[in-house]
Amino acid sequence: MKNLARYIIARLLLTIPMVFILLSIVFVVLRIMPGDPVSSMLGGHAPESVIELKKEELGLNRPIALQYLDYLWQICRLDLGDSMVFKQRVTKAIAEKIPATIELTICGILITLFLGVFLGAYAADRRGMVQDYVIRLYGIVVYCIPVFWMGLMLQLIFGIWLDMLPIAGRTGPRVFASTFEKTGLYVLDSILVRDFSALGDVLIHLVLPAFTLGLVLSGIFVRLTRANMLDVLKADYITAAEARGIRHRKIVYKHALKNAFIPILTMMGLQIALLMAGAVLTETTFSWPGMGRLLLERIYLRDYPTIQGVIIMIALIVAMASLIVDIIYAIVDPRVRY
Template sequence: MAGGGSSLKSYLLVRTLLVIPTIFILLTLVFVLMRVAPGNPVSAALGGHVPQAVIQEISHRLGYDRPLYQQFGSYLWNLAHGDFGATITDKRQVSDIILVNGAATLELTLAAAIVALAVGIPIGLIAGRFRDRPIDAASRIFGIIMYAMPVFVLGLLAQIVFGSWLGWLPISDQASPMTSALMTTHTNLLLVDAVIDGDWDSFWDVLQHLVLPAGTLGLVFAGVFVRLVRINVIRTLKDDYIEAARARGIREQAVVYRHAFRNALVPVITVIGLEIALLMGGAVLTETTFNWPGIGHALYTYLQNRDYAAVQGIVIVFGLVVVFASLLVDILSALIDPRMRYQ
C-alpha cells in the first residue's frame, strides 16, 4: 500500500510540474504568432483610417515599438500579475471579457457536456451490450451522423425546425432583452444568478435560450461518446474476469452494469479532457450561430476587427483551460485506474 501511495504522489507531482513548461511554451507560441502576423496590429485594428501619428502614439503606449525581448518580458510579467491587457478597438480589459463572456461560454459548455454524456454514454452502452443487433446498427448510424455533422449546420437546422417552424424555442441570444435588463449580476452565470435571486421567470427564460445551443453542441459530441463507449464495452465483455463472473452464475445484467460498464468508462474520462478543447472550439461556431455572448463569439468579433491584443488574450485563456483540464483528467485517471500511475 505504501508503494502504491508513493507511486501516486510521484505521478501527480510529475504531471503537475509538466504544466509549467507546457504553459511557457503555450505563451511563447501565442506571443510569436501574434508578432509575426503581417502589418501593424494597431493600424489593422483601427482600419487604417487614422493618422499615422495616432497609430504611433498608441503603438508606443502599448509597447509595440520596443524590442521583442522587452515586449516578451513585459508580456510574461503582466500575465503573472493577472493582467491580460486591453483591446485596441474598444479599450476593454481582456480580463473583463474572460469574466463576463467566459461565464456565458462556461454555462454553454457545461450544459453541452451534460447533453453529450447523457445521450452518448447510454446509447454507447446499449449498442455495446446488444452488438450486431438492429439497435446497435441504429446507434452506430446515430453516432456517425452526429460525429460528422458540422455544428453550425445542425444549429441552423435546429433554429429552422424548433424556432421558425414550431416556434417552441428562441433561436438567439442568452436571454430575452427584458430578462437581461432586469436580472441582477452575481456570478455572470445567468442560471445561477436567477437561482440566487429566486427569480424563476428569468431562470425559465434563460433555460429556454440555452436549450438549442447546448443541445446542438452536445449532440455533435455525443457521437464521440457513443463510439467510444460501445467499443470499450465490447472489449471489456470479452475479458477473462467477465467470463469468470458469468461462470459463477452472476446475472448478465449485473455483469454488464456493475463490472463491464464501470471499466469501460475509464477511457471515457480520459477523452473528456481532450474533448474540452474541441468543445471550446465548437463553442466558437455555436456562439456565432446562436448569437450567444460567450468568449468564442467575442473571439470571432475581434478576429474580424483584427484586434490582435484581444485575440492574444482570449487564445491564452483557451489554452490555459485545456492545459488545466488535461491535468485534472490525468489526476482523475490515476485515482480511478492505478495502472496509469506507472505510465
C-alpha cells in the same frame, strides 16, 4: 494520496512552460498577420502622423523582441494588460464572458457523455440487432457534421419551422440582469435567487447551443463506448459474474460499463480541446456572449492583448480539465498509481 498531491503539483507546474510556449507562438503569429489594432481603429484613410502617434502610444513602434519581453514580464506578474482597442482591462473582458462559455461547455459535455456512453453501451449489449445498427449510423452521421452546420440546422428546424426554441442569446428580453450577479453561470444564479421563471428562460436558451455542441461530440463517444463495451463484455469476470447469477442488466451497466469507462475518460481528456474549439463556433452561431465570440470579435479588431489573454484562458481551461480527468481516473481505477 500523498503521491496524488505530488502528481497534481507537478502537472500544475508543467502548465507554466506550456502556457509560455503557446503564448510565444500566438504573439508572433498575431504580429505576422496583416493588419494591426491601429489601422482597424482608425480606418485606412487616417493621416500618417495620427497613425504614428497612436502606434507610439500603444508601444507598437518598439522592436518586437522588446514588446515580447515586456509582455512576458507582464504575464509573470499575472497581469493580462489592457485592450488596445477599447478602454478596458483584458481580465475584465474575459471575466464577463467566461461564465457563459463554462456553462455552455459543461452542458455540452454532459449531453455528449450521457448520449454517447448510454447509446454506446446499449448498442454493445444489442450487438448485431437493429438497435445496434441504428445507433452506429447515428454515431457516424453526427460525427461527420460540422458544428456550425449542425447549429444552423437545429436553428432552422426548432427555431424557425417548429418555432419551439429561441435561437440566440442567453436569456429572453424580460429577465432582469440583476438576477445573474453572483456567479455569472445563469443556471446556478437563478437557482440561488429562486427565480424559477428566469431559470426556465435560461434553460430554454441553453437547449439548442448545448445540444449542438453535445450531439456533434457524442458521435465519437458512441463508437468508443461500443467498441470498449464489446471488449469488456467478453472478459472473464463478466462470465464469472453471470455464473454467480447476477442479473444481466446489472452486469452490463454496472460491471462492464465501469470498466469500459476508463478509456472513455482518457478520450474525454483529449476531447476537451476540441470541445473548446466547438464552443467558439457554437457561440458564434448562437450569438452566445462567451469567450469564443469575444475571441472572434477581437481577432477582427487585431486587439492583441485580448486575443492573447483569451488564448491563455482557453489553454488553462484545457489543462485544468485534463488534470481533473486524470484525478477521476485514479478514483475510478484502483490500479492507477501516481
